[in-house]
Amino acid sequence: MTMTLSRVRLLVMNAALGPLDYRVPEGMTLEHGSVVVAPLGPRQVMGIVWEEEHLPTDPVPEAKLRPLLGMVDVPPIRAELRRLIEWTADYYIAPLASVARMVIASGGALRGPATMTEYRLSGGMPERMTPQRERAIAALEGEQATIRELSGLAGVSEGVLRGLVNQGVLEPVEVDVDRAYPRARHDHDRPELSEDQASVSARLVEAVGRQKFAPFLLDGVTGSGKTETYFEAVAEALKLGRQVLVLLPEIALTEAFLGRFEARFGAAPIVWHSSLKSTERRRAWRAIASGEAQVVVGARSALFLPYARLGLIVVDEAHEISFKQEDGVRYNARDVAVMRAHFEQVPVVLASATPALESLHMADSGTYEKLVLPSRFGGAQLPAIKLINLTEEQPGRGAWIAAPLRAALEERLERGEQSLLFLNRRGYAPLTLCRNCGFRFQCPNCSAWLVEHRLSKRLACHHCGHETAPPEKCPDCGEPDCLVACGPGVERIADEVAEILPDARVALVTSDTLNSPEKAAEFVAMAEAKAIDVIVGTQLVTKGFHFPELTLVGVIDADLGLEGGDLRAAERTYQQVAQVAGRAGRGAKPGEVLIQTRHPDAPVIAALEAGDRDAFYDAETEARRHAGAPPFGRWAAIIVSSEDDAEAREAANRIGNTRPHLDDVMILGPAPAPLALLRNRYRYRLLMNARRTANLQQVIRDWLRQIDHPPGVRVGVDVDPYSF
Ligand code: ADP
Numbered sequence: 001m002t003m004t005l006s007r008v009r010l011l012v013m014n015a016a017l018g019p020l021d022y023r024v025p026e027g028m029t030l031e032h033g034s035v036v037v038a039p040l041g042p043r044q045v046m047g048i049v050w051e052e053e054h055l056p057t058d059p060v061p062e063a064k065l066r067p068l069l070g071m072v073d074v075p076p077i078r079a080e081l082r083r084l085i086e087w088t089a090d091y092y093i094a095p096l097a098s099v100a101r102m103v104i105a106s107g108g109a110l111r112g113p114a115t116m117t118e119y120r121l122s123g124g125m126p127e128r129m130t131p132q133r134e135r136a137i138a139a140l141e142g143e144q145a146t147i148r149e150l151s152g153l154a155g156v157s158e159g160v161l162r163g164l165v166n167q168g169v170l171e172p173v174e175v176d177v178d179r180a181y182p183r184a185r186h187d188h189d190r191p192e193l194s195e196d197q198a199s200v201s202a203r204l205v206e207a208v209g210r211q212k213f214a215p216f217l218l219d220g221v222t223g224s225g226k227t228e229t230y231f232e233a234v235a236e237a238l239k240l241g242r243q244v245l246v247l248l249p250e251i252a253l254t255e256a257f258l259g260r261f262e263a264r265f266g267a268a269p270i271v272w273h274s275s276l277k278s279t280e281r282r283r284a285w286r287a288i289a290s291g292e293a294q295v296v297v298g299a300r301s302a303l304f305l306p307y308a309r310l311g312l313i314v315v316d317e318a319h320e321i322s323f324k325q326e327d328g329v330r331y332n333a334r335d336v337a338v339m340r341a342h343f344e345q346v347p348v349v350l351a352s353a354t355p356a357l358e359s360l361h362m363a364d365s366g367t368y369e370k371l372v373l374p375s376r377f378g379g380a381q382l383p384a385i386k387l388i389n390l391t392e393e394q395p396g397r398g399a400w401i402a403a404p405l406r407a408a409l410e411e412r413l414e415r416g417e418q419s420l421l422f423l424n425r426r427g428y429a430p431l432t433l434c435r436n437c438g439f440r441f442q443c444p445n446c447s448a449w450l451v452e453h454r455l456s457k458r459l460a461c462h463h464c465g466h467e468t469a470p471p472e473k474c475p476d477c478g479e480p481d482c483l484v485a486c487g488p489g490v491e492r493i494a495d496e497v498a499e500i501l502p503d504a505r506v507a508l509v510t511s512d513t514l515n516s517p518e519k520a521a522e523f524v525a526m527a528e529a530k531a532i533d534v535i536v537g538t539q540l541v542t543k544g545f546h547f548p549e550l551t552l553v554g555v556i557d558a559d560l561g562l563e564g565g566d567l568r569a570a571e572r573t574y575q576q577v578a579q580v581a582g583r584a585g586r587g588a589k590p591g592e593v594l595i596q597t598r599h600p601d602a603p604v605i606a607a608l609e610a611g612d613r614d615a616f617y618d619a620e621t622e623a624r625r626h627a628g629a630p631p632f633g634r635w636a637a638i639i640v641s642s643e644d645d646a647e648a649r650e651a652a653n654r655i656g657n658t659r660p661h662l663d664d665v666m667i668l669g670p671a672p673a674p675l676a677l678l679r680n681r682y683r684y685r686l687l688m689n690a691r692r693t694a695n696l697q698q699v700i701r702d703w704l705r706q707i708d709h710p711p712g713v714r715v716g717v718d719v720d721p722y723s724f
């Protein structure tokens with residue numbers, strides 16, 4: 001609704017500034033949500049025209065108002081999204097501007113150039129044909145795409161494509177940034193659904209047709225066809241001309257997903273993630289805002305895009321921890337997705353084989369509608385799970401694969417079937433020390449050990465990225481050639497497999513090796529072509545992949561996640577092991593899972609062995625109820641940091657000393673945070689445990705508002721922290 005406004009209040013894209021009032025110049029027609037450019041001292045600032053009553057401040061007298069400089073040529077931010085921005089800032093105790101920036105700044109150069117370069121086949125042939133070049137040429141047949149898009153489509157590196165450009169095989173075309181995307185068709189290639197799938201999809205399709213807020217928990221075992229099933233809801237939204245957002249936890253998963261999506265709908269969706277180039281960002285953002293974009297598949301940040309007519313949100317693998325953002329605005333995309341669906345009045349589907357306890361609780365209490373797919377598609381059986389008790393079956397010195405797992409690996413190789421070994425630890429060894437004096441290599445910026453990465457010949461910190469070459473002698477005692485690796489990482493397990501099975505083709509899958517869409521596509525292609533016998537990987541391999549020839553999964557150390565006092569340790573262990581187990585036996589051949597553990601009697605391990613999910617969730621529910629933990633109570637953390645230890649400690653004490661005394665909120669600390677030094681900042685933490693009925697956010701805001709700190713101190717709040 002356009003109004004003739006003579007003055008406006010802006011939410012400016014700068015967290016340090018409050019709301020600012022401006023005069024609207026003659027001839028400029030604005031409405032709430034309009035994106036504008038305003039003068040700020042000698043500089044310029046971008047802002048969004050906001051409802052004054054939502055942004056209280058002392059009004060600037062008429063005479064002192066400065067005029068706006070101009071409008072940004074994008075559709076106004078809709079009221080539904082403005083309300084989501086306010087809710088997110090309020091709930092997660094973050095500055096409004098920081099949340100709004102996730103909407104606006106994500107558009108990259110919103111005011112950038114109007115054209116971009118794409119490439120098409122010139123008809124010429126390369127001097128020398130390679131399999132990669134062949135793939136690139138086949139992928140571009142009859143199409144045109146940016147180098148980045150083509151690299152993803154064909155699964156080849158940008159370097160290969162640049163080579164083809166230099167040889168004139170690919171020719172550049174300048175196109176309008178607002179060029180349309182290929183159209184997806186709801187009826188392109190519809191599969192025959194099983195009876196269970198059909199009844200679940202009918203519920204979802206009906207909800208999409210109604211266009212009202214409707215949260216669903218799609219609870220289906222691994223391989224049950226959750227994706228096929230919610231694709232029917234996507235098809236219905238397409239039919240109605242509504243946009244769809246699918247959130248995925250990991251960019252490595254996107255490649256496999258895109259292939260399936262394109263097969264089903266005849267065109268690729270728009271992919272949104274943090275490493276898009278500025279022009280691609282701008283093109284996608286504008287297409288989403290204009291309503292031209294049909295389906296967006298993205299990481300959590302896709303949640304804050306300005307959809308013009310959203311019709312459905314899907315959060316796939318909704319239990320994944322990567323939906324929780326751990327810096328900047330600390331939000332949980334799974335929960336914000338439900339709120340966005342609420343404001344937009346559309347259905348939202350949380351899909352998982354191992355839902356978070358909070359999600360199950362919402363379903364059991366009737367807040368979410370639970371839809372269940374109880375069995376694998378096509379009659380595939382869930383794998384048999386056996387434990388290997390490491391206290392009885394000890395691998396030899398410097399080895400981590402016990403005899404029964406070894407034998408199972410050998411058997412699979414003989415039969416020509418694939419195996420997967422899971423250990424959630426990147427690198428070669430988690431700790432390196434000096435054999436002579438016991439010196440341990442520690443990160444200079446963090447309270448953490450440096451992890452040896454033998455492939456890249458580095459010692460690396462997994463928290464701040466600090467890297468150094470392993471020294472020839474001990475930095476402490478000077479002894480040469482004295483470094484010993486302690487404990488296993490995946491690189492070391494891959495070495496062990498190579499020793500046990502010298503003829504096996506081993507693939508290492510971690511975020512170090514699978515760090516781009518091309519590499520992910522290449523890995524999937526090789527695994528599908530059976531060019532890999534054994535996959536060794538971190539949590540990256542627990543997700544999404546579907547390899548029908550994979551019949552053995554080995555979990556190297558199921559106890560790893562149970563160490564430490566983390567409240568979600570049991571749930572996370574259950575989810576990881578159940579998910580990785582779900583990679584076995586997805587085709588015609590039955591799967592087997594061998595779990596190495598020192599604690600076969602721990603409830604979570606016993607539940608995994610028995611395949612008794614309910615037993616695990618029941619026990620976990622009781623433990624959480626007892627601890628007043630989510631979903632029965634709420635947690636929040638206040639994290640105080642500074643580059644100066646004393647300054648951080650004093651600030652934390654200042655906060656601690658002014659704590660409110662309440663019946664329904666318990667406050668613990670301050671104490672050094674689990675990572676007491678992180679990226680050169682000393683960190684202290686206060687933990688709050690509140691009853692469900694307490695207004696935790698109000699308590700925190702009122703409390704922190706009274707206290708001033710030196711400029712070097714940062715105070716961050718983590719509402720519903722994932723782990724601690
Ligand atoms: P989930 O997401 O529940 O783990 P997927 O959607 O990945 O399961 O399905 C597992 C496999 O079964 C995939 O290869 C998928 O293509 C196949 N599949 C599932 N449902 C159908 C169906 N109705 N028709 C054909 N193939 C199906």
Ligand code: ZN
Nearest residue numbers: 443446461464
């Ligand atoms: Zn570090």
